[in-house]
Amino acid sequence: MARLAMLIDESQCTACRGCQVACKQWNDREGWLYSRTRNRGTYENPPDLSPQTWTRIRFTEYEGPDGFRWLFLKEGCMHCGDPACVAVCPTGALKQQPNGLVTFEEELCNGCGYCTQFCPFHIPRLATDLVTGKGKSSKCTFCQDRVTNGLLPACVKTCPAKALDFGDRDEMIAKGQERVAALKARGYTQANLYGVDQVGGLGRLYVLIAPPEAYGLPANPQYPALANIWQKILQPLGNVAFGATLLGILGAFLFVRRKIRMEEVR
Amino acid sequence: MTVQLKGRAEAITIQWIPKYTLMERLGHWLHTATFVPLAITGMILYFPFLQPLAQGAAGETFRLIHRVAAVIFGLLPIVYFIVQPRRLLLNIREFLPNKEDLGWLKGAPAYYLMGKHEAMxxxxxxxxxEKMNGLVMIVAWFVFGLTGIPMWFGKGVISPELFRWLVVFHDLAMIVSVCMFLVHLYLAVAHPLMWAGLVSMRFGVTSAEYAAEHHAKWYYGPKRAMEIWEAKKRQAAEGGHS
Structure with missing residues (x-):
């Protein structure tokens, strides 16, 4: 099955945040955890991603070659080609689908939070009771229910600036490269396409007009080496250790029972 | 106390001598009663075939059990230190390695598998x-605490890189200590030579004859114990019964 991807043209984004509203509406997400929004001296709202906020526009004040400008970044799950969260999830709540979507089933999640600690982009977020540990993490699913029924993700459908697109990943890369070339021709010398090769190739491609670091994106995100240590080292090691111990005990038990007579023991 | 055992013609008389205080036994059994549920609830996240138990509300419940048990497990040695500090120091001194430990390593197979007392x-x-078991459990207690507390309270506070390593060391401590626990369990409940171990951990007393045989240095003192052992070895070499 061909991989699907979202193309986000940040040069088109007006930071209207319609995508945030559409996402919450379609996915039944609540408002921020506070009862009311507080002024924090920024246009950003809510203050951060959370299990209730799967996507959010990040505002960055940027001093570039042509002077000051805003940079807008639609944050959310990157749907990596090599998703570390799927490797570490002990419940199977996180899965990578054949079409490349990294999906999340909330009812399976037990709130261990491993996904929040192994994601190279710090995307999944956990809301948990500090004492009891009761809680769940959550993240963007690319509207799996809509996409598998031939609809666009809610954010893409709603975007009035046509900054969002969704479809076959190769097509999205080609479109993104065209946009970068067009932007460069218009004088945006730093324009670039982000996400083609990172972490197995991202399912979320960004057309940027400044270097990724300026947006707060990691220039060279790495798949965490320890994400597969369970499958590759710890579980085989544990199996060998527990197996050898139990076999040794069983052997000793059978051997000693014949060699040492309880009647002669003092 | 006189006991009539099946298979023995005459009744045997056991003289009981004290070995563990009430606090020591209580500490030991509370350690067991928390270690076992901690290991089981922890393995739910560790073994892929236990995945159904990790999912949703079941996983949340097992985490709660893990945390309650962890608090008791963590506080036990601290409470013991507050209640019986001199006794704890005495036990730690007796857990320190010495040259008899090498002799134990050499003699262990013949002693535990063949019942040859003169080998030990x-x-x-x-x-x-017992020292090895104690050492592994003491080190594991520190590792579980030093990795578990930040994993509980430190998500979002400590760096993700550190968190990843904490999970790895928590798992390694589990593998080593569970293996040690299994061996300890076998020796305590199923090994014929070690019959008095479980008695003394339950009732605080051990048989004088058992102590003379298995813990001679404690029972007789180092000098007399060596003399008796040398005599026993000579006797065995001459073909007599040990």
Whole structure:
């Protein structure tokens, strides 16, 4: 099955945040955890991603070659080609689908939070009771229910600036490269396409007009080496250790029972 | 106390001598009663075939059990130190390695598998095997605490890189300590030579004859214990019964 991807043209984004509203509406997400929004001296709202906020526009004040400008970044799950969260999830709540979507089933999640600690982009977020540990993490699913029924993700459908697109990943890369070339021709010398090769190739491609670091994106995100240590080292090691111990005990038990007579023991 | 055992013609008389205080036994059994549920609830996240137990509300419940047990498990040695500090220091001194431990390692196979008493040099109140078990459990207690507390309270506070390593060391401590626990369990409940171990951990007393045989250095003192052992070895070499 061909991989699907979202193309986000940040040069088109007006930071209207319609995508945030559409996402919450379609996915039944609540408002921020506070009862009311507080002024924090920024246009950003809510203050951060959370299990209730799967996507959010990040505002960055940027001093570039042509002077000051805003940079807008639609944050959310990157749907990596090599998703570390799927490797570490002990419940199977996180899965990578054949079409490349990294999906999340909330009812399976037990709130261990491993996904929040192994994601190279710090995307999944956990809301948990500090004492009891009761809680769940959550993240963007690319509207799996809509996409598998031939609809666009809610954010893409709603975007009035046509900054969002969704479809076959190769097509999205080609479109993104065209946009970068067009932007460069218009004088945006730093324009670039982000996400083609990172972490197995991202399912979320960004057309940027400044270097990724300026947006707060990691220039060279790495798949965490320890994400597969369970499958590759710890579980085989544990199996060998527990197996050898139990076999040794069983052997000793059978051997000693014949060699040492309880009647002669003092 | 006189006991009539099946298979023995005459009744045997057991003289009981004290070995563990009430606090020590209580500490030991509370350690067991928390270690076992901690290991089981922890393995739910560790073994892929236990995945159904990790999902949703079941996983949340097992985490709660893990945390309640962890608090008791963590506080036990601290409470013991507050209640019986001199006794704890005494036990730690008896857990320190000495040269009899090498003799134990050499003699252990013949002693534990064949029941050859003359192969085992006299041991103190704790023999080298018990010391190993104690050492592993003490080190594991520190590792579980030093990795578990930040994993519980530190998500979002400590760096993700550190968190990843904490999970790895928590798992390694589990693998080593569970293996040690299994061996300890076998020796305590199923090994014929070690019959008095479970009695003394339940009732605080051990048989005088058992102590003379298995913990001679503690029972007789180092000098007399060595003399008796040398005599026993000579006797065995001459073909007599040990």
């Amino acid at each position: 040099p006299p041991q103190g109140r704790f023999n080298a095997g």
